[in-house]
Amino acid sequence: MYLKLFISFVYIGTFTFGGGYSMLPMLIKELVEKRKWLTDKEVTELFSISQCLPGIIAANTALFVGYKQKKVLGGIVAALGVATPSVIIILIVATFLSNLSDIPVVQSAFVGLRICVSVLIINAVLRLRKHSIIDIPSALLYIVALVIAILTNIHIAIIVFFAGVMGVAISMLRKNSKSNSPK
Numbered sequence: 001m002y003l004k005l006f007i008s009f010v011y012i013g014t015f016t017f018g019g020g021y022s023m024l025p026m027l028i029k030e031l032v033e034k035r036k037w038l039t040d041k042e043v044t045e046l047f048s049i050s051q052c053l054p055g056i057i058a059a060n061t062a063l064f065v066g067y068k069q070k071k072v073l074g075g076i077v078a079a080l081g082v083a084t085p086s087v088i089i090i091l092i093v094a095t096f097l098s099n100l101s102d103i104p105v106v107q108s109a110f111v112g113l114r115i116c117v118s119v120l121i122i123n124a125v126l127r128l129r130k131h132s133i134i135d136i137p138s139a140l141l142y143i144v145a146l147v148i149a150i151l152t153n154i155h156i157a158i159i160v161f162f163a164g165v166m167g168v169a170i171s172m173l174r175k176n177s178k179s180n181s182p183k
Helices: 002-015 020-034 040-052 057-100 104-131 136-151 156-180
Strands: none
Touching: 002 020, 002 057, 020 040, 020 057, 020 104, 040 057, 040 104, 040 156, 136 156
């Protein structure tokens, strides 16, 4: 199992370009569809928690998944797996970067990669929204958070905190409405 965790996260770490959000499609494919270690809903929850914590989203997510599968050692193995490709690639790129960064074809390749990463993020958001936007209150919270994030300079941590508080409030309202409804 430890080898499977390591290999899965080496794979995710190797083919995730563009930061944490772009890893969502890889997480879904590898951990939900292939390995069946998580559900779509669990990926959404783990990813949400991972991005709210300090540190690298990929490492945080790997730690959570590894821990869920094989406790502390599983978390360490998964985190090492996701970090290994980055360390190797960074060492190689740093060695040759000054020679490559001025080459027009390399610059053009990065333009294409950024576009592809945007598409991957949008695809993941559309897939995971099913477990996030489940009713009118959650849709309103989504719209408010999106508008605030786009139109203001409010720090993302404040928006995340606000969304968490509102999520608790929405959950409490749902419980109250269920307990007060006629049976």
